[in-house]
Amino acid sequence: MIDNGGDTRDDIFRRFAGLWIALQNGVVVESRLNAHALHLALHERDITGVTILRCPDRDEPELVGLG
Amino acid sequence: MLHNDRWLFPYHEEPRTAGAHFLPKPLMRRAVWAQFASHADEQTEKHKALVDSGCDHILAADWLAHSIGVTPDADREMSVRIGGATRSIRFAEVTIRLFGAGPSDLAPADGDSLIEWRADVGFWSNWGDPPWTMILGQCGFFDQFTIAMSRHAQCLAVLDERYFDENFGSLPQTSGRESRTRFTI
Numbered sequence: 001m002i003d004n005g006g007d008t009r010d011d012i013f014r015r016f017a018g019l020w021i022a023l024q025n026g027v028v029v030e031s032r033l034n035a036h037a038l039h040l041a042l043h044e045r046d047i048t049g050v051t052i053l054r055c056p057d058r059d060e061p062e063l064v065g066l067g
Numbered sequence: 068m069l070h071n072d073r074w075l076f077p078y079h080e081e082p083r084t085a086g087a088h089f090l091p092k093p094l095m096r097r098a099v100w101a102q103f104a105s106h107a108d109e110q111t112e113k114h115k116a117l118v119d120s121g122c123d124h125i126l127a128a129d130w131l132a133h134s135i136g137v138t139p140d141a142d143r144e145m146s147v148r149i150g151g152a153t154r155s156i157r158f159a160e161v162t163i164r165l166f167g168a169g170p171s172d173l174a175p176a177d178g179d180s181l182i183e184w185r186a187d188v189g190f191w192s193n194w195g196d197p198p199w200t201m202i203l204g205q206c207g208f209f210d211q212f213t214i215a216m217s218r219h220a221q222c223l224a225v226l227d228e229r230y231f232d233e234n235f236g237s238l239p240q241t242s243g244r245e246s247r248t249r250f251t252i
Binding site for chain 2: 009012014015017022023026033034035036039042043048049050051052053054056057058059060061062063065066067
């Protein structure tokens with residue numbers, strides 16, 4: 001488990017900028033550079049019941065459309 | 068049905084890119100918590116899904132399908148331009164579950180999904196680093212509900228599919244415009 005106990009949402013977004021994260025009870029339990037790698041890491045550790053989202057990095061250009 | 072605050076979904080704030088400090092307004096995405104499930108009720112984790120009115124499909128990463136034992140149909144394959152490239156998508160029908168907003172946007176509200184429905188999802192296979200794993204577009208999401216989005220309220224509302232007609236009526240027919248047949252879901 002990655003200890004981020006007590007971190008706010010903004011703290012988490014800053015700390016994990018550029019990464020996909022899996023959270024359980026508000027705590028980041030795994031992070032990876034891409035979502036598939038995160039999925040595989042969770043599977044390997046037999047972790048279920050998480051929520052998954054990405055923390056964009058401020059150095060990335062702003063995504064304005066998916067086309 | 069679908070007329071209380073459980074069906075409100077706050078916009079998801081992302082950090083502005085460096086150097087954009089001159090923009091006074093925050094970067095807000097329209098996103099909800101969603102999950103896919105198979106007929107056998109194998110289910111994905113809950114993902115933050117982008118609500119994209121400009122996309123005609125529900126799209127997702129193919130490993131999500133594989134993780135619940137669903138194989139996208141090789142006979143229903145097409146190309147789409149997304150993420151700056153042409154990508155193949157193959158469709159498969161899955162159950163989609165929508166979860167209520169939680170107290171923070173790091174997780175949905177506790178408990179069961181608000182609603183679930185079956186829909187075709189186009190699964191991409193050749194997009195290594197997509198910014199979203201699930202994209203909820205017109206067919207499969209916007210045709211199931213009336214979706215109201217307000218940047219002013221920084222919130223998205225999921226309403227009954229009849230809400231639009233009941234509140235806005237329908238356009239009068241004119242000779243210059245053919246009406247489009249509405250399909251039954």
